[in-house]
Amino acid sequence: MKKTYNKIVLAYSGGLDTSVLIPWLKENYHCEVIAVSGNVGQGSELDGLEEKALKTGASKLYIEDLTDEFVDDYIIPTMQAGAAYEGYLLGTSFARPLIAKRIVEIAKKEGADAICHGCTGKGNDQVRFELAIQAFAPEIDIIAPWRFWELNSREKEIEYAKAHNIPLKITAETNYSKDKNLWHLSHEGLDLEDPANEAPLEKEGFLEMGVSPMQAPDTPTNVTIHFEKGVPTMVDGVAMNCTEVIKKLNEVGGANGCGILDLVENRLVGMKSRGVYETPGGTVLYKAHEKLEEITLDKETQHYKAQLAMKFADLVYNGQWYTPLRKAMSAFVKSTQEAVTGDVTLKLYKGNILPVSVTSPFSLYSAGMATFDEDDCYDQSDSAGFIHLYGLPLKVRAIKAKEEPDLPGVE
Structure with missing residues (x-):
């Protein structure tokens, strides 16, 4: 028996x-159904959404502009952490918690009894939505129809849509599962489900945020990004907010075939899944930020931060954005960005992102120290004592091994 509700708020994308x-x-x-869409930079996908939602039975549709909050509070902190899950730059992962938080706010405002999402029982998004809902409204019921309904395949959903005169932008032949926002576009399903099949990167209409490297221009493009305390503030000398920076880098990165990832990833629910991701601007931005950190972070901070990046990515991917650990890790990351100020120039060419130059007023790089020429700031004879002490445990062990041939751990 299904529970009865007076009002359900639906996470609605129009897909x-x-x-x-x-x-x-x-x-x-x-019961009454209220639809909520979060605008996180998906562009034309929002066109006609209100008319469609109302015609199919929603009493109203909220379209919430979350783009700047998405960029400033989710994308930039994750980029500063250097977080990537198995190479994936987490585009869908950090959009879901933000959208879910806003849905909860509207559900409370509307006095809704339940929140519904359309995530499948095999995917990661169900976890990301529901953990966020639980964090802000543990008292609200969650409805996840994919776990129990009769429309248990995309083919059945398409048949249901046709029977109910619901307009769709897809057919059974073009029915990739996609998720788009300002940061990325993901493609899953159909021929991509078999890793033996080559992704149709050059097929017209498959890629939407750029071109394949094979179709990119034969001449490279240089782009210069300026950072202030780890935040991108200019592209090619033009001041921009972070949202504008990403839009600009999407344009130039996409045109040069950058940021395409074909990945068989390990989902949270235990299975492997193949997806093709387009993240042109994000990939360029990550590379630029990484290059700037190379000259502005000390060794221990840089190395420890690299370890933290993997755990940070796991938390984001697994829907744990609103946990104390993620917040604490973000506080650490923010403290490391104090000196990450400067300019990075990259060369984009047929999917490649090559460093050209990096400068910073807080650079820790010393040409005098590193030079192969004569210098007066580094006494090379000091290295003998350093190596003697650094290798002392090995030396002592070797001596003991001669005295005790059966010493464990000696080859």
């Missing part, structure tokens, strides 16, 4: 899953 959910919820729960 296949959520398009069929409005009439399905009304048929099965006989």
Whole structure:
């Protein structure tokens, strides 16, 4: 027996899953359905969304502009951490908690009994949505139809949509599962489900944020990014906010075939899944930030931060954005960015991102120290004592091994 509700708030994107959910919820729960869409930079995907939601049975649609908050409070802190999950720059992962938080706010405002999402029981997004909902509204019920409904395949969803006159932008032949925001676009399903199949990067209409490296220009493009305390503030000398920086880098990176990742990743729920990700601007931005940190962070901080980056990525990927640990790690990362100020120039060429130059008023690099020429700031004879002390444990062990041939651990 299904529970009864007076009002359900639906996380609504207008894609296949959520398009069929409005009439399905009304048929099965006989209650008011309010749709909520988070604008995180998906552009034209929001066109006509209100008309579609209302025509299919929603009493109203909220379209919440979350783009700047998404960039400033989620993308930039993750980029500063250098976090990447198995190479994936976490585009969908950090958008879901933000959208879910806003949905909870609207659900409370509307006095809703439940929140519904269209995530499948095999994916990561169900975890990301529900952990965020639990963090802000543990008292609200969560409805996840993919775990129990009869429309248990995308083909059945398409048939249901046709029967209910729900307009779709896809067909069974173009039915990739996609998620788009300002930072990235993901592609899953259809022929991509078999890792033996080459991704159709050069097929017209497959890539949306750029071109394949094979179709990129034969001449390289240089781009210069300025950072202030780890925050990008200019591109090629033009001052921009972070949202504008990403838009600009998407344009130039996409045009040069940068930021395409074909990955078989380890999902949180235990299976491996193949996806193709487009993150042109993000990939360029990560590279530039990494190059600037190379000359502005000391060795111990740089190395420890690299270890933290992997755990940070796990937390974001696994939907644990609103945990004390993630917040504490972000506080550490922010403290490391005090000196990450300067300019980085990169050369973009057919998918490659090559460093050209990096400068900073806080650079720790000393040409005098590193030179192969004669210098008066480094006494090379000091290295003998350093190596003697550094290797002392090995030397002592070797001596003991001669005295005690059966000493454990000696080859």
